[in-house]
Amino acid sequence: MTLLFPLLVPLLGAATVLVCRRPAVAVRVALAFGALEVLAIGNAVWRIRAAGVLPAGRYLRADGLTSFFLINTGLIFALVLAYSVGYLRHIPAGRFSSPRWFYGLMFLFLFTIMAVYLSSNLGLLWIFVEATTLASALLVGFYNTEGAVEAGWKYLIVCTVGIAFALFGTIVLYLAAVRGGVDPRSALDWAVLMSAAPNLRGAQDLLKLAFVFVAIGYGTKIGFVPMHSWLPDAHAEAPSPISAMLSAVLLNCALYALLRFDAITSRAIGSGFSHTLLLIFGALSVVVAGFLMIVQRDLKRLLAYSSIEHMGIAALGIGLGGAFGLYGALLHAFNHSIAKSLLFFTAGHVRENFGTLRMERIRGMGRALPWASAALVIGSLAIVGLPPFGLFVSEFLILTEAFSQARYAVAVLLLAALSVVFGALLYHFQRMLAGDPESAPASPRVPAADFAVMGVCAACLLVLGMRIPSAFSSVLRAAMAVLQ
Amino acid sequence: MHLVHFAATRALASSAVFLFITVLLMATAKRISTCIVLFSAQCAIITAEILAMAYVHRSSEAYAVAALVLIVKVLAIPYALFRIVKDLQAPGDITASTTAAQSVFIAAGLILLSFFAVEPYSETLRVDTGMLAAAIALVLSGAFLMVSRKKALAQVIGLLVLENGIFLAALTTTFGMPLVVEIGIFFDLLMGVFLMGLFVFRIRDTFEHLDVSKLRRLRG
Numbered sequence: 155m156t157l158l159f160p161l162l163v164p165l166l167g168a169a170t171v172l173v174c175r176r177p178a179v180a181v182r183v184a185l186a187f188g189a190l191e192v193l194a195i196g197n198a199v200w201r202i203r204a205a206g207v208l209p210a211g212r213y214l215r216a217d218g219l220t221s222f223f224l225i226n227t228g229l230i231f232a233l234v235l236a237y238s239v240g241y242l243r244h245i246p247a248g249r250f251s252s253p254r255w256f257y258g259l260m261f262l263f264l265f266t267i268m269a270v271y272l273s274s275n276l277g278l279l280w281i282f283v284e285a286t287t288l289a290s291a292l293l294v295g296f297y298n299t300e301g302a303v304e305a306g307w308k309y310l311i312v313c314t315v316g317i318a319f320a321l322f323g324t325i326v327l328y329l330a331a332v333r334g335g336v337d338p339r340s341a342l343d344w345a346v347l348m349s350a351a352p353n354l355r356g357a358q359d360l361l362k363l364a365f366v367f368v369a370i371g372y373g374t375k376i377g378f379v380p381m382h383s384w385l386p387d388a389h390a391e392a393p394s395p396i397s398a399m400l401s402a403v404l405l406n407c408a409l410y411a412l413l414r415f416d417a418i419t420s421r422a423i424g425s426g427f428s429h430t431l432l433l434i435f436g437a438l439s440v441v442v443a444g445f446l447m448i449v450q451r452d453l454k455r456l457l458a459y460s461s462i463e464h465m466g467i468a469a470l471g472i473g474l475g476g477a478f479g480l481y482g483a484l485l486h487a488f489n490h491s492i493a494k495s496l497l498f499f500t501a502g503h504v505r506e507n508f509g510t511l512r513m514e515r516i517r518g519m520g521r522a523l524p525w526a527s528a529a530l531v532i533g534s535l536a537i538v539g540l541p542p543f544g545l546f547v548s549e550f551l552i553l554t555e556a557f558s559q560a561r562y563a564v565a566v567l568l569l570a571a572l573s574v575v576f577g578a579l580l581y582h583f584q585r586m587l588a589g590d591p592e593s594a595p596a597s598p599r600v601p602a603a604d605f606a607v608m609g610v611c612a613a614c615l616l617v618l619g620m621r622i623p624s625a626f627s628s629v630l631r632a633a634m635a636v637l638q
Numbered sequence: 639m640h641l642v643h644f645a646a647t648r649a650l651a652s653s654a655v656f657l658f659i660t661v662l663l664m665a666t667a668k669r670i671s672t673c674i675v676l677f678s679a680q681c682a683i684i685t686a687e688i689l690a691m692a693y694v695h696r697s698s699e700a701y702a703v704a705a706l707v708l709i710v711k712v713l714a715i716p717y718a719l720f721r722i723v724k725d726l727q728a729p730g731d732i733t734a735s736t737t738a739a740q741s742v743f744i745a746a747g748l749i750l751l752s753f754f755a756v757e758p759y760s761e762t763l764r765v766d767t768g769m770l771a772a773a774i775a776l777v778l779s780g781a782f783l784m785v786s787r788k789k790a791l792a793q794v795i796g797l798l799v800l801e802n803g804i805f806l807a808a809l810t811t812t813f814g815m816p817l818v819v820e821i822g823i824f825f826d827l828l829m830g831v832f833l834m835g836l837f838v839f840r841i842r843d844t845f846e847h848l849d850v851s852k853l854r855r856l857r858g
Contacts, residue, residue: 213818277819284826288833295840303840304853307790310837314797314830315784318804321823322777325808325815329763332812339816359762 156201157210159194160224160268163187168261177253181239184257188235191264195228203629207345215274215345218632223271223410225629226488229614230402230495231264233607237499238395240601244506251296256393263289263399267407276414277342280317280324283375283411286404287313294392294400305384305391312384313375320371320411326364327418330357344414351421358423365419365428368412369435375408377462378435378469379442389458390511394502397454401461401498402491409468409487416472417637425475433473437567439466444571447578453501453511456582457494460537463575464490464545470568471552476559480634482551489544489618490537496611497533500526503600513582518591525600527587529608534583536615538576544618646690653687654768657806658749661779664799665741670730673795674719680776680802681711684809687769691813699817710824715798715831722791722835728848732792735851741786748778769810776803788851790838794831801827 167187174180202208202221209215216224238260242253266285273279287310295306324342331341334354340346354361374381389397419428443462450456464486471483501511503526508516520527536543549572556565600608617623622630660680667673685707692700723730734741752774753767760767780800784793805823808815815823842848 275819277815278822281819281822281826284830288826288829291833291837295837298840298844300844303837303844307837307841307850307853310830310834311784311793311797315781315800318797318801322804322807325804325812328808328815329811338812342816342819 155210156198157208157214157216157272160191160198161265161272163191163194164261164265164268167191168258168265171254171261172258174254177242180252180254180257181242184253184261185235185239187261188232192228192232195224195268199224199228203632206632209274209345213275213278214272216272217636218629218634219410219413219636220271222484222488222629222633223406224268226406226491227264227267227271227403230398230491233495233499233610234260234395234398236603237398237502237607240604241393241395241502251298256293256296259289259293260396260399263293265289267403270407271410274344275342276324276327276344276347279344279411279414280321283320283372283408284314284317286407287317287375290396290400290404293396294388296393296396297391299391301387302391305387309384309388312381316374316381317371319367319374323364323367323369323371323415326360326367327415330354330360330364333357333360344418347418348421351418354422361419361423362427365415366431368415369428369431372408372412372415373435376405376412376465376469377439378465379439379462382439382443382462385462386455386458389461390452390454394454394498394505397457397501398495398498401458401494405461405465406487406491409465413472413637429473429475431473432469433564436466436469436471436473437564439463439469440568440571444574444578447575448581450578450582451512451514453504453513453516453582453586454498456513456579457497457501460497460575460579461490461494463571464494464537467549467552467568470564471548471555474552474555474559474561474564476555478551478555478558480637481630482548482555484630484633485618485622486545486548486552489548489615492611492614492618493533493536493543493545496529496608496615497537499604499608499611500529500533503604504530513586516586517589518587520587522591525605529612530583530587532612532615534579536619538579539572542619543615545615546619547622643694646693649686649690650694651766651768653683653690654766654772656683657772658775661749661775661799662742662745664783664795665745665779666738668731668738670723670732670789670791670795671720673732673792674716674723677719677795677798677802678712678716680799681707684802684806685712687806688809688814691809695813697813700814702817703814703820706820706824710828711798711802714828718831718835719791719794722838726791726838726842726848728842731789733788733849734786734792735788736786741782744782744786745779748782749775752778763811765810770807773803773807773810776800776806778803788849790834790841790848790850793850794834794838797834798827798831 171180171184174183199221202216207217266282266289269282291306291310294309295302328341332338336350377385416428439462443459447459468483468487471479505511536545539545539549660676664676685704688704753771755774756770777800780796783796
């Protein structure tokens with residue numbers, strides 16, 4: 155039952171919100187179900203902590219890795235929900251762009267993400283990753299403008315084709331398991347595959363083939379270069395709370411799927427093959443996204459390319475492995491999700507006040523919007539990996555691992571890309587912040603709820619940058635233990 | 639009884655040829671409605687294949703999968719696509735970026751390529767080369783249809799053909815996945831087509847055309 159609640163609450167929430175015709179009622183119902191969902195997630199995390207592994211029936215299962223990602227999802231979802239209340243006030247009403255559709259689709263989206271984390275079966279995992287695309291495509295196209303419809307269509311098509319490759323990879327892995335003597339009825343069960351993995355060494359070619367397809371498939375969803383084409387469009391055209399959900403929750407969710415496959419492949423045929431592939435994707439993403447950030451003109455596109463870059467850094471950490479690599483990668487995914495949410499929330503305020511996200515048209519933000527500017531500065535200092543923020547620690551851990559393994563090429567590449575990104579963000583943001591504003595902002599005050607949300611983001615980043623709380627550190631270690 | 643068994647095994651062996659024919663015909667098709675009919679026929683061939691397989695291997699799950707394919711892919715999806723074409727009231731041509739002759743040559747090349755691609759695997763996997771090649775050919779030609787067709791609906795059909803190929807690959811190598819997973823995949827497919835249909839209408843309403851190659855505002 156513990157694991158059923160986090161799945162049932164968003165489903166019920168979606169159904170209830172969709173029948174609430176009055177916007178004010180829909181918002182309140184959404185907040186109530188959101189609070190309930192956070193409680194359900196907290197309860198599940200607590201039980202997993204006590205039990206270690208929590209199997210529930212044939213198709214649900216939760217372990218340390220699940221718990222880590224559940225905490226991530228719960229935290230970001232709570233922040234997004236609190237932020238969206240103020241944000242929705244200035245959305246022009248349309249046939250589908252009303253609060254009830256917004257929250258209804260968001261709860262469906264959350265349901266699919268929770269289902270990805272809680273399913274024990276790799277086939278079901280695939281089904282729900284595909285379902286995340288379907289549930290969020292309408293949210294990406296929410297504004298119904300030319301750009302939003304184009305981004306939604308591209309997102310739907312690119313991700314569906316990409317994910318189809320992951321299905322092929324899953325089938326090949328299933329084939330390898332069945333040939334290796336695993337009972338066909340449980341040959342997609344992750345725990346069964348994990349314990350049978352050492353016996354699958356004979357099917358080396360099949361396992362490699364499976365991992366390549368899975369890496370391309372789920373890599374599309376993570377946003378690895380060169381499969382990233384959907385990501386900047388979707389992030390830029392979606393409403394800001396949804397951009398935060400995509401960047402901070404969805405990308406991590408796809409990363410989780412890839413981690414599960416990586417663990418099986420590594421245990422069966424050694425980590426050499428899968429980790430090299432991850433290093434290649436990671437390096438490509440970091441370098442290409444870093445350089446593309448220089449030429450961006452739209453604030454949210456800039457942030458989207460930064461997400462690609464950070465997912466690349468996480469992939470590098472996983473690819474390096476070792477004592478600090480995986481730890482750093484998981485911590486980095488978590489830190490990135492908080493910092494990027496903060497930046498997307500700020501972008502929402504910028505759009506509301508300047509009426510545009512084109513960075514060359516935004517001048518004098520420092521004077522016009524002092525609080526939003528403070529959030530932008532904190533977010534950007536955190537995202538480029540400066541101390542005392544969390545991303546510094548995780549990037550430092552990954553770099554330490556690269557140096558200790560004497561992989562200087564990886565370390566130098568990462569450092570070079572990080573400096574390019576640093577320069578790009580500094581260049582774009584100082585031009586936005588400095589100078590005199592051309593016109594008075596529409597609503598310079600930051601609502602109390604948004605203020606609190608951004609404060610929580612900044613506080614989390616600071617705490618994780620100073621010292622990782624021991625409770626959180628034990629969650630991270632439990633997550634790593636599952637994969638090894 | 640022997641006769642039925644013989645017929646079932648012959649059907650399995652020759653279905654690859656019929657699948658290749660649908661691939662080649664789809665490459666030449668000029669109208670969306672032709673593509674939909676061909677897609678439906680392709681799924682009917684796959685249904686027959688599953689039935690034959692269910693008979694040969696005496697698997698009751700496979701009969702359920704065959705029923706699902708028949709309902710979802712042979713009937714429901716083509717019906718939905720026809721409804722969309724009718725409601726759109728737009729010209730039903732597909733506007734390919736290659737001529738019909740070029741498309742056929744490319745499709746034939748892809749079929750040859752897939753035979754070469756499965757050659758090293760068919761020995762170790764002990765599966766019929768023709769069937770596995772047909773699966774890969776469907777994947778490749780689906781991808782080809784997606785990149786060479788400009789109309790949104792034609793791309794959806796390309797995606798469906800690609801998905802058919804993956805389904806067929808699973809079928810030939812593992813006799814299908816567990817039933818729960820199959821049902822989930824069908825559900826995703828149905829919802830996917832529904833959503834794509836919705837987006838096709840939105841594209842028409844916001845852009846007043848359906849040529850997705852002209853959707854290029856978002857770049858860089």
